[in-house]
Amino acid sequence: MDDSPARAGRSTFAWLVGASQLVGLASVVLTGVWMGHFRGGFAWDGSTQEFNLHPLCMVLGMVFLQGDAILVYRVFRNEPKRNIKILHGVIHLFALVISIVGFAAVFENHKAAKIPDMYSLHSWCGMATLVFFCVQWILGLLFFLFPVASSWLRAVYLPFHVFCGLILLVMAIGTSLLGITEKLLFSIMSTYSKFTPEGVLANVLGILLVVFGVLLGYLITKDEFRRPPNPEEESLSVHFKTLTEGQTPASP
Amino acid sequence: MDDSPARAGRSTFAWLVGASQLVGLASVVLTGVWMGHFRGGFAWDGSTQEFNLHPLCMVLGMVFLQGDAILVYRVFRNEPKRNIKILHGVIHLFALVISIVGFAAVFENHKAAKIPDMYSLHSWCGMATLVFFCVQWILGLLFFLFPVASSWLRAVYLPFHVFCGLILLVMAIGTSLLGITEKLLFSIMSTYSKFTPEGVLANVLGILLVVFGVLLGYLITKDEFRRPPNPEEESLSVHFKTLTEGQTPASP
Numbered sequence: 001m002d003d004s005p006a007r008a009g010r011s012t013f014a015w016l017v018g019a020s021q022l023v024g025l026a027s028v029v030l031t032g033v034w035m036g037h038f039r040g041g042f043a044w045d046g047s048t049q050e051f052n053l054h055p056l057c058m059v060l061g062m063v064f065l066q067g068d069a070i071l072v073y074r075v076f077r078n079e080p081k082r083n084i085k086i087l088h089g090v091i092h093l094f095a096l097v098i099s100i101v102g103f104a105a106v107f108e109n110h111k112a113a114k115i116p117d118m119y120s121l122h123s124w125c126g127m128a129t130l131v132f133f134c135v136q137w138i139l140g141l142l143f144f145l146f147p148v149a150s151s152w153l154r155a156v157y158l159p160f161h162v163f164c165g166l167i168l169l170v171m172a173i174g175t176s177l178l179g180i181t182e183k184l185l186f187s188i189m190s191t192y193s194k195f196t197p198e199g200v201l202a203n204v205l206g207i208l209l210v211v212f213g214v215l216l217g218y219l220i221t222k223d224e225f226r227r228p229p230n231p232e233e234e235s236l237s238v239h240f241k242t243l244t245e246g247q248t249p250a251s252p
Numbered sequence: 253m254d255d256s257p258a259r260a261g262r263s264t265f266a267w268l269v270g271a272s273q274l275v276g277l278a279s280v281v282l283t284g285v286w287m288g289h290f291r292g293g294f295a296w297d298g299s300t301q302e303f304n305l306h307p308l309c310m311v312l313g314m315v316f317l318q319g320d321a322i323l324v325y326r327v328f329r330n331e332p333k334r335n336i337k338i339l340h341g342v343i344h345l346f347a348l349v350i351s352i353v354g355f356a357a358v359f360e361n362h363k364a365a366k367i368p369d370m371y372s373l374h375s376w377c378g379m380a381t382l383v384f385f386c387v388q389w390i391l392g393l394l395f396f397l398f399p400v401a402s403s404w405l406r407a408v409y410l411p412f413h414v415f416c417g418l419i420l421l422v423m424a425i426g427t428s429l430l431g432i433t434e435k436l437l438f439s440i441m442s443t444y445s446k447f448t449p450e451g452v453l454a455n456v457l458g459i460l461l462v463v464f465g466v467l468l469g470y471l472i473t474k475d476e477f478r479r480p481p482n483p484e485e486e487s488l489s490v491h492f493k494t495l496t497e498g499q500t501p502a503s504p
Binding site: 170181192202222 | 446
């Protein structure tokens with residue numbers, strides 16, 4: 001049997017995963033350079049140096065790690081499912097902890113500098129993303145790692161969990177772009193239009209985040225890259241309803 | 253045969269489509285109110301009143317009409333496919349023309365007011381979205397309405413066309429949120445943090461655009477709402493390769 005299309009598919013997958021990691025890491029590094037070089041570095045004392053931890057934590061936690069936590073289902077699609085579930089949950093936990101540090105940084109800085117909270121579109125989108133992220137993480141833990149929910153509820157929730165995960169990643173990227181625009185207009189409004197290095201660097205960071213989102217979106221939604229169905233490892237309890245009703249069990 | 257799950261699915265679909273139209277129209281109206289009531293109305297004379305046409309045209313063309321052009325494949329999923337293709341192309345054409353008017357408005361205003369172009373992340377994302385939108389529209393026309401491409405090329409391009417369409421909608425919404433943030437910080441930076449009515453209205457507009465995107469994303473990607481396969485109406489030329497190779501023909 002000629003398996004060259006399958007081999008070409010695996011090769012494309014590997015290149016796209018590599019590209020996504022390169023773009024994702026470049027985004028984290030560029031955020032560090034922006035805050036470290038152009039905005040005075042980092043500290044934890046309520047100053048603008050504490051604020052500078054906010055973009056770095058959000059890009060690392062909410063974008064890069066959240067994206068990679070989803071991607072493990074594709075990269076390790078031939079490994080035992082339970083291990084991948086645990087890895088998925090653990091990377092999301094890291095993402096959550098780092099994001100909470102990022103949130104604390106901006107609220108502490110606002111408090112010290114007497115800047116009002118939660119008035120901007122960036123803050124509204126960011127808070128919505130974090131709250132829904134927490135809800136999604138707790139529900140995922142209860143539904144898929146601990147046997148709290150009924151099998152019927154699990155089967156109903158699975159496609160929503162997958163859809164909401166992708167929406168949360170897109171919201172995290174969109175909120176990051178809003179944060180970039182806000183920070184630039186607060187910091188370099190008078191020189192931004194002159195294509196200063198800081199403005200161009202931050203714009204490039206924004207474009208890299210968009211490219212990361214497009215690559216992840218493609219890798220996650222393309223059927224060819226999904227986990228192949230393996231009835232032996234599927235827990236009957238998860239797919240009991242779909243199996244009994246003759247539907248195809250959905251796989252995240 | 254008990255078709256109550258199918259009936260419940262149709263009812264959910266109808267409610268979600270209704271909600272998406274309500275949220276989409278509310279976004280267009282809110283943009284009009286923002287620019288009309290808070291920003292001095294509309295004109296075509298290079299003034300800020302000409303700029304005010306930019307947000308209105310982009311939300312109407314790039315977000316609402318682009319979203320609805322995609323949605324016709326779901327709403328009219330039992331109608332003849334060729335008619336839907338033409339409707340899809342025509343609504344996208346309206347979206348494109350309105351968006352070009354929106355682009356002209358901002359460039360004319362910048363020229364008259366001697367404001368530099370294309371320096372912000374909003375402008376970079378917006379230009380990328382419009383350029384890719386044009387490419388996607390022309391390729392769609394050539395591949396699917398005129399018999400220019402080979403059947404093999406059509407079958408290869410179809411899933412990319414569908415994926416890129418959804419990416420373009422998300423990029424249009426993200427770019428709109430960046431535009432809202434830019435406009436607010438340029439216009440009411442000193443009062444934005446005091447939760448002034450204009451700031452709150454613009455933030456609500458941003459959240460409505462996100463909700464529109466989530467609803468459209470759900471309606472477009474859910475398998476249950478897809479066009480049912482109908483081999484009789486499928487042009488053999490489009491799916492020749494997939495049929496001969498025993499794959500399932502993808503349907504947009």
